[in-house]
Amino acid sequence: MKTRNYIFKVILFAFFSVACKPDRRVNFNTQIKPILNKRCISCHGGVKKSGGFSVLFEEEAFAATESGKPAIIKGDAAASEFIKRLHSDDLEVRMPYEAKKLPDEEIELLTKWIDQGAEWGEHWAYSLPEKVAVPAITAEASFVPKDASDFIKNDIDHFILAKLNDKEIIPNGPAPKNIIARRAALDIIGIPPSEKQLLDFDTGKITYETLIDSLLNNPAYGEKWATWWLDLARYADSKGYEKDRGREIWKYRDWVIDALNQDMPYDQFTIEQLAGDLLPDPSVDQLIATAFHRNTMNNDEGGTDDEEFRVAAVIDRVNTTFSVWQSTTMECVQCHSHPYDPFVHKEYYNLMAFFNNTRDEDVPNESPVLKMYTPEQQEQMHKVVDWVTEYGDKATVKKTKDFLQFTEPVYKSHFFKEFKNSVYDDHASVVYWDDGSSIIENAYTEEASFVYLNYRSHYDGTKMTIRKGDANGPILGQFTINKSKNNTTSRFPIKPISEKTNIYIETQNNSVAKEVNILNLYWVGFVPDIPGKNESGWNKINSDFLELLNTNSLTVPIMAENPDYMKRTTQLFDRGSWLTKTDTVEPGVPASLNAWNNDWPDNRLGLSKWMVDKKNPLTARTLVNRVWHQIYGRGIVSTVEDIGSQSEPPSHPALLDWLSLRFMNEMNWSLKALIKEIVMSGTYRQSSESSPKMYRLDPENELYARGPRIRLGAEQIRDQALAVAGILSTKMYGPGVMPPQPDGVWQTVYNGAKWVESKGEDRYRRGVYTYLKRTSPYPSFLTFDAGSREVCTIRRTVTNTPLQALVTLNDPVYLEASYHLAKNSFNVSDIEKSIGKAYSKATLSKIDSKKLEALMKLYDSSLTEFKKDPKAYELFLHFEEQPSPELSALTVVANAIMNLDEFLTKA
Numbered sequence: 001m002k003t004r005n006y007i008f009k010v011i012l013f014a015f016f017s018v019a020c021k022p023d024r025r026v027n028f029n030t031q032i033k034p035i036l037n038k039r040c041i042s043c044h045g046g047v048k049k050s051g052g053f054s055v056l057f058e059e060e061a062f063a064a065t066e067s068g069k070p071a072i073i074k075g076d077a078a079a080s081e082f083i084k085r086l087h088s089d090d091l092e093v094r095m096p097y098e099a100k101k102l103p104d105e106e107i108e109l110l111t112k113w114i115d116q117g118a119e120w121g122e123h124w125a126y127s128l129p130e131k132v133a134v135p136a137i138t139a140e141a142s143f144v145p146k147d148a149s150d151f152i153k154n155d156i157d158h159f160i161l162a163k164l165n166d167k168e169i170i171p172n173g174p175a176p177k178n179i180i181a182r183r184a185a186l187d188i189i190g191i192p193p194s195e196k197q198l199l200d201f202d203t204g205k206i207t208y209e210t211l212i213d214s215l216l217n218n219p220a221y222g223e224k225w226a227t228w229w230l231d232l233a234r235y236a237d238s239k240g241y242e243k244d245r246g247r248e249i250w251k252y253r254d255w256v257i258d259a260l261n262q263d264m265p266y267d268q269f270t271i272e273q274l275a276g277d278l279l280p281d282p283s284v285d286q287l288i289a290t291a292f293h294r295n296t297m298n299n300d301e302g303g304t305d306d307e308e309f310r311v312a313a314v315i316d317r318v319n320t321t322f323s324v325w326q327s328t329t330m331e332c333v334q335c336h337s338h339p340y341d342p343f344v345h346k347e348y349y350n351l352m353a354f355f356n357n358t359r360d361e362d363v364p365n366e367s368p369v370l371k372m373y374t375p376e377q378q379e380q381m382h383k384v385v386d387w388v389t390e391y392g393d394k395a396t397v398k399k400t401k402d403f404l405q406f407t408e409p410v411y412k413s414h415f416f417k418e419f420k421n422s423v424y425d426d427h428a429s430v431v432y433w434d435d436g437s438s439i440i441e442n443a444y445t446e447e448a449s450f451v452y453l454n455y456r457s458h459y460d461g462t463k464m465t466i467r468k469g470d471a472n473g474p475i476l477g478q479f480t481i482n483k484s485k486n487n488t489t490s491r492f493p494i495k496p497i498s499e500k501t502n503i504y505i506e507t508q509n510n511s512v513a514k515e516v517n518i519l520n521l522y523w524v525g526f527v528p529d530i531p532g533k534n535e536s537g538w539n540k541i542n543s544d545f546l547e548l549l550n551t552n553s554l555t556v557p558i559m560a561e562n563p564d565y566m567k568r569t570t571q572l573f574d575r576g577s578w579l580t581k582t583d584t585v586e587p588g589v590p591a592s593l594n595a596w597n598n599d600w601p602d603n604r605l606g607l608s609k610w611m612v613d614k615k616n617p618l619t620a621r622t623l624v625n626r627v628w629h630q631i632y633g634r635g636i637v638s639t640v641e642d643i644g645s646q647s648e649p650p651s652h653p654a655l656l657d658w659l660s661l662r663f664m665n666e667m668n669w670s671l672k673a674l675i676k677e678i679v680m681s682g683t684y685r686q687s688s689e690s691s692p693k694m695y696r697l698d699p700e701n702e703l704y705a706r707g708p709r710i711r712l713g714a715e716q717i718r719d720q721a722l723a724v725a726g727i728l729s730t731k732m733y734g735p736g737v738m739p740p741q742p743d744g745v746w747q748t749v750y751n752g753a754k755w756v757e758s759k760g761e762d763r764y765r766r767g768v769y770t771y772l773k774r775t776s777p778y779p780s781f782l783t784f785d786a787g788s789r790e791v792c793t794i795r796r797t798v799t800n801t802p803l804q805a806l807v808t809l810n811d812p813v814y815l816e817a818s819y820h821l822a823k824n825s826f827n828v829s830d831i832e833k834s835i836g837k838a839y840s841k842a843t844l845s846k847i848d849s850k851k852l853e854a855l856m857k858l859y860d861s862s863l864t865e866f867k868k869d870p871k872a873y874e875l876f877l878h879f880e881e882q883p884s885p886e887l888s889a890l891t892v893v894a895n896a897i898m899n900l901d902e903f904l905t906k907a
Contacts, residue, residue: 074117128616137158219732234320234793253768263672266669272286294360317355347589370557388530453489470502597609631678715768739770772788774788809899815895835847
């Protein structure tokens with residue numbers, strides 16, 4: 001009886017414990033939002049709002065639907081149509097429509113959420129915490145290594161160990177010194193460490209931290225990390241589209257390398273690329289930095305609409321900016337509100353307004369282009385600017401300097417109207433015949449006493465008349481233009497006027513036939529008069545000014561803003577079509593992100609400051625996640641291109657937030673400091689070896705219980721081959737080079753551009769300097785997953801295909817590198833030692849007996865074949881003055897070594 005009473009009391013206690021225990025709160029972000037995104041939002045989101053119901057925004061989810069009442073009634077799931085429809089047996093009523101019924105556990109979760117009050121939540125990526133605590137690791141933790149000091153090297157390891165302990169996994173021990181030295185060097189400078197660095201580290205002469213510091217201070221650091229950034233910037237040496245002509249923009253690539261080597265703070269790095277031209281008195285480097293957004297493609301094909309492709313470039317800039325700095329797929333919002341993230345259709349055009357006011361207009365000469373003057377020309381320019389500074393005001397100084405540096409603003413010929421005996425010729429000029437005319441609408445002459453014309457004249461004696469308004473308007477200027485062989489910039493006197501007006505241009509040359517092209521006019525410009533007219537030396541300054549405008553110098557496309565009198569109006573595109581414009585919009589940022597500071601200018605400079613504001617929740621997270629991905633082969637958020645509501649959740653959310661806050665506040669946006677923090681961790685220094693059990697538990701190494709093991713990138717594989725062969729050039733900067741590639745890859749039909757194989761050390765330059773033609777990228781890199789850079793590439797797809805083996809086995813670059821590796825290791829009296837030396841140079845590891853045996857067999861069989869046919873090794877080593885069958889056979893072995901997994905992989 002006592003036993004029965006005891007059991008009854010236990011059951012009663014358990015019942016009351018469960019009954020009285022409060023329901024555990026349902027988390028919207030982790031439990032509800034994924035269900036809504038997966039099951040509901042395709043019909044009830046940014047694109048479609050079936051029944052007037054949307055689950056994208058909080059206010060929409062609880063608003064009245066077409067039925068007149070809300071689908072979700074907070075605190076009352078039973079009365080909510082949303083829940084009723086999930087349970088319905090009527091297939092026309094049940095939701096999701098024309099799909100399987102939701103699993104019971106999901107319906108139960110949604111019901112519980114509504115009954116608890118349907119509390120909405122903000123996606124984790126759109127709010128930035130003020131502080132994150134570093135997890136404490138106690139000695140009592142069951143799955144911490146016995147000697148935790150071998151693993152814990154900095155605070156990163158606390159976050160990793162805390163998660164491993166939860167999963168009951170013990171991390172790997174540290175990797176051998178040779179492995180970790182190679183890993184760190186490949187990650188930081190993109191090539192193996194030098195023999196001296198490796199020896200000093202192996203013998204303890206330098207510490208691991210000293211090794212890391214020396215790598216970060218190596219100029220090769222900038223070259224390695226520039227490759228990553230140039231993917232994001234869609235950098236290429238050609239314009240893209242059908243003609244794909246060459247583009248002089250390599251100065252931007254060099255700027256990126258320099259900025260990285262100088263460890264330019266990431267906030268400054270951002271501002272200069274997005275808006276360097278809008279900074280006070282920008283330097284040449286700050287102007288070059290803006291070429292980030294001149295990497296957009298340019299369409300020179302005949303018959304295309306310049307405005308269409310100008311708009312395409314602006315759209316690309318909006319999309320790229322948010323992909324690079326915000327991990328946001330903003331391109332979705334061009335046509336409609338984002339289907340998954342809290343960005344509405346209008347906000348896309350608010351953002352577009354920041355970029356819509358630049359001077360570039362899809363013209364063949366890619367203006368505005370920054371002139372890279374010689375030192376002598378630079379001195380000449382300084383004299384002109386100094387003169388204007390002495391005798392003029394600040395506004396005149398700026399306008400004069402800008403015109404000398406990048407010849408803007410001007411009225412380009414494709415905006416001329418009302419052609420008579422003239423025509424726009426698709427090559428960014430207006431062709432005039434005798435009695436020809438056209439109009440520049442709503443022009444402003446800056447009250448100038450001169451008009452500047454860029455033209456090519458084919459005959460002497462062409463009279464040009466410039467009138468105010470139309471053909472009957474008063475004459476502002478009349479002058480004669482004579483024949484010129486090349487494009488020429490000249491200036492002619494006009495009457496100053498202060499108001500905006502139409503400028504009417506007419507040409508006359510009675511000495512030629514009526515339908516003969518007498519003149520090509522490319523642009524018309526007005527610059528404030530150079531002051532100090534009554535001072536001695538004024539004529540010389542004016543002459544120098546005109547001479548500088550006519551110099552043919554190296555150029556680089558840059559961003560430049562329209563002056564107020566040329567400012568464009570931005571309108572919303574109906575369904576994303578640039579031909580269907582509706583409401584006018586002003587510059588603005590998404591309401592779901594950090595607030596706009598009214599002290600910021602409403603232009604690209606203000607936008608860049610908003611991007612790097614410490615209250616922006618996405619910028620630091622994006623950068624930290626991308627750097628982590630570069631080092632570990634996966635991001636803390638594996639979907640590195642998107643950290644919106646459809647992204648994978650962070651594997652270590654607290655670590656991502658902690659690193660992001662630390663990057664901004666303690667590292668002061670230093671990329672080198674961030675990289676050092678990561679590679680100094682015990683997590684990074686682990687052995688990358690994996691067991692079947694470990695692979696089964698964590699196939700993607702999401703928990704970081706082992707070191708990173710990833711395939712090297714296209715440029716790295718080639719750079720490493722040249723480096724271990726001892727032939728990699730250390731030459732930096734300059735135009736793109738053309739290493740060996742198969743004949744016939746290029747077929748340029750519009751000009752004489754050819755792939756001219758580089759000679760001397762240019763043949764052995766690092767991959768970052770290889771010329772990249774968008775319609776025909778370097779085949780070797782393309783095979784190893786590099787792209788054409790027509791658009792921003794956030795991450796390369798990593799593949800392992802037979803074609804890659806064909807490249808490393810047959811490409812002249814790899815054969816030549818194999819030859820030099822063999823030659824530098826060759827000891828005719830001891831082939832085994834030669835093979836071991838070659839293997840050690842290539843992998844920084846000692847060869848084991850099995851590999852040595854296999855490679856010796858390869859050597860012997862190759863030697864036999866070469867001895868049978870002397871011509872074979874002469875052809876094989878055609879670059880060797882005295883080839884031998886032994887060296888040829890060892891070259892085959894060296895080539896095989898360069899195809900081994902341990903050579904092609906960072907372990």
